[in-house]
Amino acid sequence: MAIARLLPLPLPLVLVVVVVVAVAVRGSGGEDAEVVCAGTxxxxxxxxxxxxxxxxxxxxxxxxxxxxxxxxxxxxxxxxxxxxxxxxxxxxxxxxxxxxxxxxxxxxxxxxxxxxxxxxxxxxxxxxxxxxxxxxxxxxxxxxxxxxxxxxxxxxxxxxxxxxxxxxxxFRGMCGPLPLAGPGRVSYATPFGVRSPRLAAAPFGTLAEADCEGGEGPAFALCKGPLEGGGFAWHPPGPLCPAACAHRNGGCQHRCLEAPGEPPRCACRPGYALAPDMASCLPEDACRPNPCQGTCRTRPGGFECGCEAGYALAPDGRRCLDVDECLAGPCQHECRNTAGSFVCLCRPGYRPTGPGGRHCRDEDECARPGVCPQLCLNVPGSFHCACRPGYQHQPGGGDACLDVDECLRNPCPGPCRNLPGGFECLCPPGFLPEGDGRGCRAAPTAGEEPAGAPDSAPPSTGIPRTTGALRTAGVLRTTAAPWTTGAPQTLGIPVGGATPPAPTAVRSAPGPEHSADGPRLLLYYILGSLVAILLVLAFALVLLACRRRAAKREKRTAKSAADNYCWVPEQPESRGAGGERR
The missing domain is CATH 3.10.100.10 (Mannose-Binding Protein A, subunit A)
Incomplete structure (x- = not known):
């Protein structure tokens, strides 16, 4: 194989490299995708x-x-x-x-x-x-x-x-682009199953396949490390696709050296050291290995350390310390320092706004439906629930609104009926509501003087006189006899026992006064009905007694026909000598 010719390695190591390459080649058929590698x-x-x-x-x-x-x-x-x-x-x-x-x-x-x-x-x-x-x-x-x-x-x-x-x-580190000494193309198979024909940096474990022009077969290199002093490099280091130093300086940045029986190799000028890719050269400085926690920059006679944004260089000139940006007050409400940065937070009831969310604006909670059961009042950073007139919050906390029983405070001179969110005053039979909705005045009847006349009636009219307290200022006042005095007709109940007319209701706007006259009004109706029934029974009993007395009187004065005669007592007869009666 090409690797055996390129590397004069011991046989066991060659076998290991061949096995690794074979496995990598077998699994290198990953998907083609766009890849960008930088840093780690x-x-x-x-x-x-x-x-x-x-x-x-x-x-x-x-x-x-x-x-x-x-x-x-x-x-x-x-x-x-x-x-x-x-x-x-x-x-x-x-x-x-x-x-x-x-x-x-x-x-x-x-x-x-x-x-x-x-x-x-x-x-x-x-x-x-x-x-x-x-x-x-x-x-x-x-x-x-x-x-x-x-x-x-x-x-x-x-x-x-x-x-x-x-x-x-x-990854822990990266290798640079695989150097080529001669013409050829490189394909990178990454450890995460993606193939790419170009990578500015290859992660640890990447297999590079070099297809050299005019070569007998492809050459492979593996990104390995870390090396002595840190860093990662290709193994073999390359440059692959070897050529004579006469062709592109053998792929070397500075010097290309040739020795009989050996492939060309690269070297650097004094003051420089060969980079891990074995082709380029780097200045010899204290930044290799990196003595800084952050970045290291070579300076004449030494080095200079730097830190990323959000960090500051420690007094020792090498370590990096987190900067607490919150000390400068960049946020309108609250600031939370994080590693290398900070986060602005808004207090409850506010939402972030502006560049970077550093400012806060009030959130209108009342704009959300169903926040309060009745009324909602937005305030900076919060809101309050209120109740409509005639309602109050539920005792013990909570936003629920309960109807206020205004009748508990006796807002009416007479009976009072509680309504949802308000109440109404009731007038007794024979009375009409006043204009203010809380008082009652006597209803004018045939022959009665209009309202405002002296509170009296001629004796011939047969209309009972009402108490003076009932007509004071046109408002019904509560007295011992709250309606009228006299016969039952003043209560609007006919003597014959007919059902009394319903009282007149006077509605009133909700107010702070309360009364519970519903049971009292019912009691008035029951008592009125009982009085009417008792009067009817009394009248019937009197009529029955009069009829019985008249009947007895008739029996006592009656006479028979014998009363015109006078009865004489019977006397004995006188007899003569002959014994005959005379």
Missing amino acids: ACYSLHRAELGWSGAQERCRHNGGNLAPAGSPAEAERLRELLAAAGWPGPAWIGLSLSRGRCVQPQEPLRGFAWAAGGEPGNYSAWLSEPAVTCLSSRCVSLRPAEPSGTAGWADGPCRAPLPAFLCKFS
Whole structure:
């Protein structure tokens, strides 16, 4: 094989490399997809009609997750991937809201979480606010930039299939592009099952296949590591497709060396060291290996460490410390510091607004239907429930409104009837309601003087006189005899026992007064009916007694025919000598 000729390695090591290459070649038939690798992660675009869960399962099967976009740099990397692939449609990303969790409008991610876990961060790119729900799961897709807008996030049902999805795969390190000494083409088979003809960086475990022009067969190299001092490199280091140093300097950046019986090899000028790709050269400096926690930059006579945004260089000049951005007060309400960033939060009753959600505006809770049973009053940061006139809040707390029984405070001079949200005053028979709705005045009858005349009636009319208290100021007052004095007719009850007329109702607007005269009015009706029945019975008894007395008187004065004669007592007869009666 070509590897055996390229590498004068011991036989056991050659066999191991051959087995690894054979296995990799056998499993290298992965799908062709657009891939971008940078730093310690690779992002891939897959074209497949799947729901969010199916897409996540595909990514996880290859050792990754649906791609997050937790920072502006990462979001830009995903947008560049879509643009490089020429993909015009949406694609799933790893942001979802599980069933049972509620949307949180005050948070940047609105309560959603990344499939890979970790801190939520304060970066968001919502094209529109997600649907407010607690009962259904929602998943997020990345929408490419349109000519009239920008790229961003949109939520939707997780089961609805989309034609593409984005995956992210993290690795310990990367190898650079595989160097070629001669003309040829390289194809990379990544560990996550994707083949690509071009990679600016290849993750650990990637198998590179070089098809050299004029060669007897393809050559292979594997990204391995870490090497001494850190870093990852191709094994064999290359350059593959060997050629004479006369052709493109043997693929070397500085010097190409040839020795009899050996393939060409690269070397560097003084002050430089050969890079892990064994073709390029790097300045010899203190940044290899990297002594910094963050980035390292070579300086004359030393190095300089740097940190990412959100971190500051420690006093020792090497470590990076998290910056507490909340000390500068960037948020209107509350600020929560996170690793390398911060999150603005709004107090309950407010919603985030403005760039980055740093400002808060009052939320009108009363705009939602069914917030209060009757009336709703919006206040800054909250709201209050109120009741309409004639109602009051339920005792012991709660927003429920109960009807107020105004009759409990005796707002009427007579009977009172409670109504939903109000009450009404009742006038007795023979009385009419006053204009204020609370008093009663006597109804004028035939021959009676109109209202405002002296409270008296001529004796010939037979109309009983009402008490002076009942006509004072035109309002019925409560007295010992609340209606009228005299015969039962003043109560509107006929002597003959007929049913009394119904009292006149006077409706009144709701007020703070209360009364419970319903039972009292019923008692008046019962007592009136009993009085009428007793009067009828008394009249019947008197009539019966008079008839009996007249009958006795007639019997006592009656005479027979014998009363015109006088009876004489019987006397004995005198007899003569002859014994005859004379």
